[in-house]
Amino acid sequence: MTQTKLKEIAVLKLIGTPDRLIARMILIEAVGLGLIGFLTGKLAVSYWAPLFPKHVVMLPEDTLRALAITLVICILASVAGIRAALWVPPGSAIGG
């Protein structure tokens, strides 16, 4: 998602937004999307499970483990976006 917003990020840098704020925005977006996906999955598992003939037992610690893995994946994924955002020059917002 960051790749499609590089122009906006360049504008933010142009008007003086510090790198750490831009990095935080990307991280929050990645983790937020991950949490929304996790909660959607958790609700689907909780409410749709009775509709299926075979059940998989998910203990509370399995859920916590899945949450931790989701967050780690989101944080790692945001690193690529943060790197791209920090690399983009502010002048690219306005062309040559």
Add this chain to the structure above:
Amino acid sequence: MPRANVNEPAILVENLSKTYGRGDTAVQALKNASLQVAAGEVVGLLGPSGSSKTTLLQCLGAITDPSGGRIRLGGQTLYDNGWQYSNRRALRRDQIGFIFQRPYLIPFLDATENIAILPMLQGQGRKQSYARANELLDTLDIRHRASARIEELSGEEQQRVAIARALANHPRWCWPTNRPPRWTASAPWTLCGCCMKWRNGPTQR
């Protein structure tokens, strides 16, 4: 930064050069460009497309790295064959207002937020930043579009928001690069009108 010399022009450019690329493909956009602008003076750069007007303003705005020369703003050395100002992003945020040919607004913020973001980045409170944004929206006669998303604004309205954003932090310098596409000389919110108001009006910080 070195101490300011109060007798100097507000903007002093000496032998500024800028070369894009290297070797056979190198293009020298600026060659020993020199310029002096007195405090309060409004100066227009005229020239054909490709004559490096924007490059000069990008160098003055600490956006593009010059290849050589000297830039002094308000008697302080900004560039002397190398940047002399460590936090150029803060310089752009606090002291320079940019107005570009296209508005370049942040699409996921509304009109007020696009203006208020500047004072907020400077560390001002949310209430104070929004008050400043509303004041500028009033000045530019677009208060009624304050909560509109950017894609809901017309080209003219977007340009007015961009002008308001440029003036949000009471900048010491304003670089309007190229005139806006819809230029109406008689309207009070035109680029020229705003610059004159900005020059003559209260700019206390």
